[in-house]
Amino acid sequence: MRLEPRQQASPWLNVAAPLGAALLALVICALPLALAGADVPEAYRLMLAGSLGTRFAITETLTRAAPLILTGLAAAIAFRARLWNIGAEGQLYLGALAAVAVGTGFVPVPGFLLLPLVVVAGALAGALWMLGPAWLRLRFGVDEVVTTLLSNFIVLLFVGMMLEGPLQDPMSLGWPQSAPMLDEASLPKLVERTRLHFGLVLALAAAILTWLVIQRTRFGFELRAVGANPDAARFAGIAERRVMLKVALFSGAMAGLAGVGEVAGLKGYLTQDLSPGYGYAGIVVATLAQLGPVSVIASAIFIAGVFVGADSMSRAIGVSSYIANLIVATALLTMLLAGLVTRYRISR
Amino acid sequence: MDVLDILLQASFWAATLRIATPLIFGTLGELICERAGVLNLGIEGIMTIGAMSGWLFVYLGVDLWTGILLAAMIGAAFGLLHGILTVPLGLSQHVTGIGITLLASSLAYFTYRVLLPDVATPPRIEPFQPWAPDWLLAVPFLGPVAGQQTALTWLALVLVPLLTWVLYRTPLGLALRTCGENPVAAEAQGLDVYAIRIGAIMAGSALMAVGGAFLTLSAFNAFFFEMVSGRGWICIALVVFASWIPWKALLGALLFGAFDAFQVRLQQMMGGAVPYQLFLMLPYVMSILALVVMARRAAYPQALMRAYVKGQR
Numbered sequence: 001m002r003l004e005p006r007q008q009a010s011p012w013l014n015v016a017a018p019l020g021a022a023l024l025a026l027v028i029c030a031l032p033l034a035l036a037g038a039d040v041p042e043a044y045r046l047m048l049a050g051s052l053g054t055r056f057a058i059t060e061t062l063t064r065a066a067p068l069i070l071t072g073l074a075a076a077i078a079f080r081a082r083l084w085n086i087g088a089e090g091q092l093y094l095g096a097l098a099a100v101a102v103g104t105g106f107v108p109v110p111g112f113l114l115l116p117l118v119v120v121a122g123a124l125a126g127a128l129w130m131l132g133p134a135w136l137r138l139r140f141g142v143d144e145v146v147t148t149l150l151s152n153f154i155v156l157l158f159v160g161m162m163l164e165g166p167l168q169d170p171m172s173l174g175w176p177q178s179a180p181m182l183d184e185a186s187l188p189k190l191v192e193r194t195r196l197h198f199g200l201v202l203a204l205a206a207a208i209l210t211w212l213v214i215q216r217t218r219f220g221f222e223l224r225a226v227g228a229n230p231d232a233a234r235f236a237g238i239a240e241r242r243v244m245l246k247v248a249l250f251s252g253a254m255a256g257l258a259g260v261g262e263v264a265g266l267k268g269y270l271t272q273d274l275s276p277g278y279g280y281a282g283i284v285v286a287t288l289a290q291l292g293p294v295s296v297i298a299s300a301i302f303i304a305g306v307f308v309g310a311d312s313m314s315r316a317i318g319v320s321s322y323i324a325n326l327i328v329a330t331a332l333l334t335m336l337l338a339g340l341v342t343r344y345r346i347s348r
Numbered sequence: 349m350d351v352l353d354i355l356l357q358a359s360f361w362a363a364t365l366r367i368a369t370p371l372i373f374g375t376l377g378e379l380i381c382e383r384a385g386v387l388n389l390g391i392e393g394i395m396t397i398g399a400m401s402g403w404l405f406v407y408l409g410v411d412l413w414t415g416i417l418l419a420a421m422i423g424a425a426f427g428l429l430h431g432i433l434t435v436p437l438g439l440s441q442h443v444t445g446i447g448i449t450l451l452a453s454s455l456a457y458f459t460y461r462v463l464l465p466d467v468a469t470p471p472r473i474e475p476f477q478p479w480a481p482d483w484l485l486a487v488p489f490l491g492p493v494a495g496q497q498t499a500l501t502w503l504a505l506v507l508v509p510l511l512t513w514v515l516y517r518t519p520l521g522l523a524l525r526t527c528g529e530n531p532v533a534a535e536a537q538g539l540d541v542y543a544i545r546i547g548a549i550m551a552g553s554a555l556m557a558v559g560g561a562f563l564t565l566s567a568f569n570a571f572f573f574e575m576v577s578g579r580g581w582i583c584i585a586l587v588v589f590a591s592w593i594p595w596k597a598l599l600g601a602l603l604f605g606a607f608d609a610f611q612v613r614l615q616q617m618m619g620g621a622v623p624y625q626l627f628l629m630l631p632y633v634m635s636i637l638a639l640v641v642m643a644r645r646a647a648y649p650q651a652l653m654r655a656y657v658k659g660q661r
Contacts, residue, residue, distance in 0.1 A: 032455070036462040084442050136636075142643045143588070145389065145442060149581040150632045161625040283446055320461035325454035332447040333429075336439045 009342040017338040018288050018295075022302060024338075025331035032326060038319045050312025051305035057312070059194040063266065064304035065297075067092070067275070069203035070258035071282025072289065072296040073210050074126075078251040080214070080291050081227045083244055087133065087148030088255035089279025090155035091126035095256025096263045097159055098125035100167060100178040100270045103185030103263075111184035118185045119202070119260055126256020127249040129155070134248030138241050152279070160272055169269065178263075178270040187265035199261030203300075206254060210293035213250070223247055255279060276307075277325075284332040290339070303328055354613050358492035363612070365497055366567060368605030370395070372504040373559030374583035375590065375597040376511055377552040381427075383515065383592055384548035385528035385651040389445025390430050391556050392580030393452030394423050398557025400456035403564035403571040404463070406473045416500070416561050423557025424550040426452050431546035438655035449580070460571060470570035476500060498566045500558075507555070508598045515594065524548055528649035531656040541656050556580070578632065585635040589642050592649060600638070607634055 009017075030040045051061045071088045078085035098121040101107075102114070109117060133147040162168075163176040171179075187198040214220040222243045225233040234240050258278060263270050285303055289295035310324030354360050374391060381388040388394075402419035406412055426448055433444045464471065476498035485491045515521035523544055526534040531541045559579075564571050586604065590596035608631055615627045 032458060036458075079443075086446060136640060140640050140643050142636075142639045146581060146584050146588075146639060147636050150578065150585065150635055153578045153581075153632045154629050157625040157629045161623045164625075165623060280446070280450060283443070284450070287443060318465065320458055320465070322454055322458035322461055325450065326458050329447060329450035329454050332450060333433065333444070336433065336444060336447065337437070340437060340439070 003344040004347045006343060006345050013342050014290065017342050018290065018299065018335060021288065021335040021338040022331055024334040025327050028330050028334070029323065029327045033319065033323060036319050036323075038317060043313055043317060043319060046313040046316050047306070047309030049309075050316075051309035056194060057308065059191055059196040061301060061305045061308045062200055063195045063197070064308055065300045066197075066199040066203045066261050066265070067258040067278045068281055068285050068300035068304050069207055069297055070254050070261065071278050072285030072300050073206055073282075073293060074251045074254035074258070074279075075282045075286035076289060076291045076293060076296055077210055077214065077223070077254070078247055079227075079286060081223045081244065081247040082230070083134065083137075083247050083251065084143075084145045085130060085133070085148055085248070085251045085255075086145055086283065087130065087151050087279070088251075088258070088282045089275060089277065090148070090152035091129050091252045091255035092259040092262075092275050092279050093155050093159050094125040094129050095122035095259030096270050096274055097162060097167070097259070098122045098256070099185075099260045099263050100181065103181045104167075104179040104269075105182055114182065114184045115187070115264070118181075118264055119257070122256045122260030122264075123253040124256070126259065127253040130248045130252025130255075131245065134245055138244060156272065159270070163270065163272060167270070176272060180269045181264055185264060186268065187261065195266060197261070197265030199265035202257065202261060204297065206257060207293050207297050210250075210254070214293060219243070219246060255282070258282075281328060284328050284335075287332055287339075288335050290342075303331075354610060358489060359496075360606075360609055360613065361493045362496040363609035364602060364605040365493065365501055366605070367608045368601040369501045369504050370559040370562045370567070370579055371583055371586060371601040371604060372508070372598060373555050373562065374580060375586040375601055376504075376507055376594060377555030377559065378583050378587045379590070379592055379594065379597055380511070380524070380552035380555070381549050382587055382652055383528045383649055384524050384545045385531065385649055385654065385656070386431070386434055386545055386549055387441045387445060387653050388427070388430060388448075388549060388552060388556075389442060389584070390426055390448030390452060390553065391445075391583055392576060392578070393449030393456075394426050394553050394556040395560030395563075395576045395580045396453040397426065397456040398423050398560030399564045399575060400460055400560075400571050402557075402561030403473060404459070406565060407471060412476055412565055415565060416558055419557045419561040420554040423560075424554040426557075427550040427553025428546065430553065431549040434655070435542050435545045435549075438657060441653050441655075453576075457573060460573075470572060472569045473565070475564075475569040476566040500562050500566050503558075504562075505598075508594050512594045525649075527656075528651055531651050531654075535656075535658070541658075545656075556583075559583075582631065582635050585639050588646050589638040591642065591646055604631065604634070607631065 033040050033043050051057055074088045099118045102121045103118040133144040136142040136147055137144045163178060167178045169177055169179040190196045190198060222238045225238055226240055226243050262274050281303055285296055285300045288299035306327050307324045310321045314321035378388055378391055398419040401422045402415045405418045406415040430448045433439045434441045478496050479499050480494040484494045523539050527541050527544045534541050563575055586600040589600045611627045611630050615624055
């Protein structure tokens, strides 16, 4: 018996693999849940009810899914070209910072222009920040994994500095938080009396746009070529550097948009705890989606459901909601294993 | 007080050594993994769970050295997981490493929260006490610096020549380096590449966990969330800075420690004139700069990040 590569995985397998991986992660995480003293079936039932059980629960899950779709896209498009952007967390915060800088009344623009300007500024901030690590890799051969990871810490400190300095709300009584976004700069609600906002539409549009770019444009073709075989791509006359820089800009912009949605749609102002690790969770979203932009939507909703469900379960039976992080991390590893099943088969 | 005054303070050099200690453990650990050909991005999470578990075992009543040993074993277990996924299964070392970091840190936080659901202040333990040999204490200037260090710092310093000896003077070290440079040649020599790589990742991960445990059992006396705060990533940068050579890793960690100790003192000197976040950013900026300076001339292990499949070239 030995493993041999498959020519092509069946579509059935491509759907079954992530489902199996997600299920396996839930099974594995039953152990820590049980050790924590929880009634496992009851805990999972509460998680399901808390994430999908009521209309309100569903809107909460979708609210959480919006930033995860965007950070998932940021990881998916970068990983496709083998650009390891692990800095979505920092890019998200810079996007939020730019949104707040533009959207709290510092810039005198007519009201109807304000919201588009906020969105563009956020995307641009994330994109330009990602340009740095990409340039360092292309110019000096510095591994972008380490630079993007380290840059996350730099951004968080910078955000703290801004929130205790020029961008601090004078009415915040010394608390490090920005002034509230102006009404004209805020994303409207999608469903009244819930937290679900227009950021979800933005995220879905971004997913479809990413799909179109990857499948239907020359840049998308070049990106796939560079990711599949950099040497062959170079040989075919593809300007690898230019493709990499474009991928970096696109990826950073997606993460920046995630930050825009959170301040302009959900919170209304910026604090240092805006994101509970959406940037890192985006890597899991992208991996579960096998780097497919449309599948990112489904896997983001799953991950969002795990987080929302775990919060609700935790409130009900008192088991730490860190179980969500544990399930998400396990799902990343089980999905990597499931990826083996789609790429290899056992032959005799 | 100016720069020279700072450099003449024993407390400055004592702080340098203290800050460098977890970085020495982490950098040497990562160096072992990479010398065998495998990037271990699990380091940040392994340091976190090392910090939490070392503290937890001591809190539950074992003595300090047993706590260190147990933390090392838990680190090695995560190393084994990383090894199985990346070596025989050949999964992406980048994504698997991030997965290990997410898994280890969330397991640490979950366990901590489950065992201590509602504590306002983190419970404390009795940490390692400073210790140094009497003859060293008698040396002027060095004495007061050494007098503030704990046994773990001495262990870190001893590990540097020990690892150098193992890597360059023993058959095991040669085998490990061959696996990182040319696994096909290693296999031709009759070496088991998979076993050596997995063993190296386990040993390296154990050291990372000890580096984490230093934070809770020596530098501080309690566990805090986010307490590793990027030290693991800094170690990855330091390995490149050190060109995968143990004594240069020591040098890098000490330089980094000196720099960090210096910025704290500079911050105090400047008062509130400059935002404190700018100083806190410096270590991360320095790490990136060190990478930029060294990346071009770095002699990467030739097979680093290349999965080895038996019977294939």
